[in-house]
Amino acid sequence: MAELPGWYDNDIDRVIVSADDIRAKTEELAKQVAADYAQADSVLLVCVLKGAVMFMADFARALGRFGPPAELEFMAVSSYGQGTTSSGVVRILKDLDRDIAGKHVIVVEDIVDSGLTLSWLLKYLQSRSAASVDVVALLRKPEAVKVTVPVKYVGFDIPSEFVVGYGLDYAERYRDMPYVGVLKPEVYQR
Secondary structure, three states: OOOOHHHOOEEEEEEEEHHHHHHHHHHHHHHHHHOOOOOOOEEEEEEOOOOHHHHHHHHHHHHHHHOOOEEEEEEEEEOOOHHHHHOOOEEEOOOOOOOOOOEEEEEEEEOOOOOOHHHHHHHHOOOOOOOOOEEEEEEEHHHHHOOOOOOOEEEEOOOOOOOEEEEEEEOOOOOOOOOOEOOOHHHHOO
């Protein structure tokens, strides 16, 4: 557990995706997106707050090295509340600040869990006349998927355990960890 900083030591069971692995995979995903959108004038990256903010920042910088130019937008939707599983009821907490008609939209997600929220979000964005809508997700839990959603770019498939770090939280904590780790059940069962 040498990678764990200070107060997290007692809350993290194990690291499942290291900071180095995240960096390498983010660059790989950026290269894939750049190749697929090489003919586009630009892409619009839509970050799903708050969890995807770390991944969005690193992904946007990596994509900038390979092109095409990227514009950034942010949305906040909720289906979790303070729990550890999706409720399936989606609320928009912050909508896009601009029209996306005719834009190539790439939703930047931290994790695809049940797929319920992402499925809703994709339909919502497509209804706003985007030229295309794709998804890049750092993590996916294949065993937890309840609704099949087209996720074109996936960083890592992980087990169906409650994970935190690199933007993922439990009760707004752990987002600042540079890696993804499994949170000990006793932490969220208190």
